[in-house]
Amino acid sequence: MPGWRERYVTVQGRRVFVRLGPDVPGTTPLVHVHGFAVSGTYLMPTAAALAHRATSLVPDLPGYGRSHGWGHVLGISSLAWALLETLDALGLARATLIGNSMGAPVCLEVAHSAPDRVAGIVLASPAGGVHNQPLVRALGQLARDAWRESPAMVRVVVPDYLRFGPMNALQLFSELMRFPSLERVLRTPVPTLAVLGSRDPLMPPLQRVREVGRLAPPQVTIAVIDGAAHAMNFSHPGELAHLIGCWLDGRDITDDPDQPGLTQVLRLDIGD
Structure with missing residues (x-):
């Protein structure tokens, strides 16, 4: 994309690939964290839509995309550690993390382990927890979601999935489904925006989301994009970027005026 650069940094002797947007001086960087078994390529529509707000970075976590692996599949905690090491290698003392699917638990782990390094986190379709258990149920949810995503x-x-490998995918997917995303969100030490899609079968029903909203601490905001499935960073980049912009600015969350009727964003207040 125009204005974007590609770079490798070294983490524990291994090369990690990073996409870097145009420099926006005086801003807190936005780091986009990809989901399960894929690279950061599909995050680029939302990253590009936010690139004017702050310096944006889209890394491939170790073992994914164009980044070198560790010789074995890294779990959620290890991926969080590797993300922190990547921020160090890039010279980023503090950042806002935007994670989709598995990227959301990774961001949560970073926020809990190093809250001083995290200005805030955005959890787009945060996977993991009771709603995704047992594994056979989660696999069924994933299959239903595949038919709801953009054909593009x-x-x-698909090339990312094939490169990652089916055995690695099954091993990591099983761990991801057991990750206590809800508990981590309810105890988040940093400002947090959780964004769910109304057509995402991996997310709990709206009634359950409202229950979580009542339990959440004041620094947690929960929103729903009507019509979005799991990979909203790819399918609904304009709406998601607008929503994130409202949250970053401390403004009321509204529908995107540039794409009226495409989606509707619902703010779920704590006492709702």
């Missing part, structure tokens, strides 16, 4: 996603993610 196929050419973007």
